Amino acid sequence: xxxxxxxxxxxxxxxxxxxxxxxxxxxxxxxxxxxxxxxxxxxxxxxxxxxxxxxxxxxxxxxxxxxxxxxxxxxxxxxxxxxxxxxxxxxxxxxxxxxxxxxxxxxxxxxxxxxxxxxxxxxxxxxxxxxxxxxxxxxxxxxxxxxxxxxxxxxxxxxxxxxxxxxxxxxxxxxxxxxxxxxxxxxxxxxxxxxxxxxxxxxxxxxxxxxxxxxxxxxxxxxxxxxxxxxxxxxxxxxxxxxxxxxxxxxxxxxxxxxxxxxxxxxxxxxxxxxxxxxxxxxxxxxxxxxxxxxxxxxxxxxxxxxxxxxxxxxxxxxxxxxxxxxxxxxxxxxxxxxxxxxx
Amino acid sequence: xxxxxxxxxxxxxxxxxxxxxxxxxxxxxxxxxxxxxxxxxxxxxxxxxxxxxxxxxxxxxxxxxxxxxxxxxxxxxxxxxxxxxxxxxxxxxxxxxxxxxxxxxxxxxxxxxxxxxxxxxxxxxxxxxxxxxxxxxxxxxxxxxxxxxxxxxxxxxxxxxxxxxxxxxxxxxxxxxxxxxxxxxxxxxxxxxxxxxxxxxxxxxxxxxxxxxxxxxxxxxxxxxxxxxxxxxxxxxxxxxxxxxxxxxxxxxxxxxxxxx
Numbered sequence: 001x002x003x004x005x006x007x008x009x010x011x012x013x014x015x016x017x018x019x020x021x022x023x024x025x026x027x028x029x030x031x032x033x034x035x036x037x038x039x040x041x042x043x044x045x046x047x048x049x050x051x052x053x054x055x056x057x058x059x060x061x062x063x064x065x066x067x068x069x070x071x072x073x074x075x076x077x078x079x080x081x082x083x084x085x086x087x088x089x090x091x092x093x094x095x096x097x098x099x100x101x102x103x104x105x106x107x108x109x110x111x112x113x114x115x116x117x118x119x120x121x122x123x124x125x126x127x128x129x130x131x132x133x134x135x136x137x138x139x140x141x142x143x144x145x146x147x148x149x150x151x152x153x154x155x156x157x158x159x160x161x162x163x164x165x166x167x168x169x170x171x172x173x174x175x176x177x178x179x180x181x182x183x184x185x186x187x188x189x190x191x192x193x194x195x196x197x198x199x200x201x202x203x204x205x206x207x208x209x210x211x212x213x214x215x216x217x218x219x220x221x222x223x224x225x226x227x228x229x230x231x232x233x234x235x236x237x238x239x240x241x242x243x244x245x246x247x248x249x250x251x252x253x254x255x256x257x258x259x260x261x262x263x264x265x266x267x268x269x270x271x272x273x274x275x276x277x278x279x280x281x282x283x284x285x286x287x288x289x290x291x292x293x294x295x296x297x298x299x300x301x302x303x304x305x306x307x308x309x310x311x312x313x314x315x316x317x318x319x320x321x322x323x324x325x326x327x328x329x330x331x332x333x334x335x336x337x338x339x340x341x342x343x344x
Numbered sequence: 345x346x347x348x349x350x351x352x353x354x355x356x357x358x359x360x361x362x363x364x365x366x367x368x369x370x371x372x373x374x375x376x377x378x379x380x381x382x383x384x385x386x387x388x389x390x391x392x393x394x395x396x397x398x399x400x401x402x403x404x405x406x407x408x409x410x411x412x413x414x415x416x417x418x419x420x421x422x423x424x425x426x427x428x429x430x431x432x433x434x435x436x437x438x439x440x441x442x443x444x445x446x447x448x449x450x451x452x453x454x455x456x457x458x459x460x461x462x463x464x465x466x467x468x469x470x471x472x473x474x475x476x477x478x479x480x481x482x483x484x485x486x487x488x489x490x491x492x493x494x495x496x497x498x499x500x501x502x503x504x505x506x507x508x509x510x511x512x513x514x515x516x517x518x519x520x521x522x523x524x525x526x527x528x529x530x531x532x533x534x535x536x537x538x539x540x541x542x543x544x545x546x547x548x549x550x551x552x553x554x555x556x557x558x559x560x561x562x563x564x565x566x567x568x569x570x571x572x573x574x575x576x577x578x579x580x581x582x583x584x585x586x587x588x589x590x591x592x593x594x595x596x597x598x599x600x601x602x603x604x605x
Contacts, residue, residue: 120473138403145416146467153424189592194414226395232356
């Protein structure tokens with residue numbers, strides 16, 4: 001089990017690499033590295049909860065992106081098919097270059113998706129929740145309650161269904177789901193009531209919290225609310241200015257507004273007391289993974305300057321490939337080497 | 345004063361959201377030409393920031409145990425429904441989660457609805473492994489669904505249909521509208537990505553044409569399936585669910601004040 005921060009460094013490096021290139025050779029190589037990593041870290045006995053494997057995502061996205069781009073972009077020298085120009089929306093030539101460019105967009109999205117798949121597989125849900133900013137403490141509490149109770153709800157759904165089946169209930173129309181849904185809902189609400197009582201009896205957010213901290217928090221709330229209103233005003237007026245072609249002042253206002261909202265986040269977070277029960281260890285494997293990712297992104301950005309970009313327009317060419325740049329991408333494979341599925 | 349500030353935050357975030365929504369359609373040409381501004385990235389950042397501001401404001405209500413527990417359990421239920429949807433895919437973009445978001449927002453208020461919407465998407469992404477760059481958009485839009493559903497109250501009161509079947513019909517229509525709108529708003533997040541940032545657009549008419557192609561090829565059927573699914577769920581389950589939620593609202597709205605020692 002690696003430290004979650006190591007995985008985040010890996011993910012950010014992967015995102016930077018993928019989003020700065022459109023060279024199909026590098027993209028394919030990066031995608032292969034991500035998929036190998038995903039394979040290596042998957043626990044063998046754990047059922048895959050992922051709704052969509054990257055392979056299926058690619059099957060759906062790459063043709064779709066190619067089709068959309070071929071319909072949108074009508075430049076390129078190799079005309080495959082000429083749709084009469086009189087047809088609404090889709091009239092015009094379909095070129096091979098546009099198809100390839102669209103497919104590359106799809107490949108890029110697939111690589112992004114695969115990188116996030118690795119994160120989802122690698123980092124346990126609890127650690128992901130820990131990454132919710134401190135200012136969103138209530139949200140994090142609700143999220144962890146929900147994550148805890150979701151399996152229970154699924155089990156309860158199963159039980160209700162079995163009970164109704166024993167009574168001879170059959171599911172034919174949509175309305176037949178009502179005897180299944182209502183017990184689930186009322187049962188859940190009852191459980192919420194019990195949970196609230198349990199939480200209150202453990203002193204969670206009791207209404208008679210000491211007056212001092214209560215007042216201090218309220219004051220802090222007021223302040224951060226004002227700051228975030230100012231920030232929103234900045235962003236809105238900045239956006240309008242940008243639309244009015246005043247790009248410089250617009251961007252300046254947007255950046256200032258963003259900083260103000262960040263400040264509001266920080267102000268709120270400061271008022272939430274925070275302790276760490278157990279610190280996750282950071283050992284040589286974490287160093288290896290972050291180091292590999294950093295080497296990969298640095299090597300890619302510096303060595304690959306000439307070969308990174310690829311443009312199929314106006315006529316298709318074979319993309320360039322630089323061996324050193326390609327080798328640098330293998331740095332993303334380090335997690336697969338240091339994280340065995342068996343050692344913990 | 346407090347109400348005014350709150351209303352100001354809601355208004356501002358909605359205005360920013362709408363601006364971000366129409367921005368690629370109106371402005372795609374001049375802004376992306378010669379890479380002056382990287383529009384998709386900028387929009388993602390702006391949408392993310394206004395979501396942060398909205399969530400900071402709304403979460404202030406989740407400060408007592410009953411609110412937190414109720415929200416947590418309902419989120420778990422809704423996320424489980426989404427889990428079932430992932431396991432047994434329905435037709436097109438049909439998703440059962442909007443039903444509960446709309447009804448709960450209507451019964452328990454917009455802030456509760458907002459949190460339920462946003463957290464349902466967050467939690468189901470966590471448990472099904474669906475965390476990705478699309479998540480903030482989904483959370484914000486689903487939150488808006490819940491935040492806006494109490495807007496039906498004045499309408500229901502004006503038509504004097506509270507507690508009778510036309511109220512459910514009203515909610516069903518609302519679900520149909522949001523089913524279509526959700527897709528249109530989600531397109532905003534994927535459109536600029538999927539078409540690639542290199543497409544040069546010159547006129548408003550041309551952009552609208554492109555958006556039309558994108559909409560028809562990617563989302564129209566899905567959005568229709570989602571909207572009609574909302575209608576079906578609302579007509580089948582709406583009335584009993586609303587009754588149960590209102591009954592529990594009474595049970596949840598007690599406060600216990602111990603004597604200070």
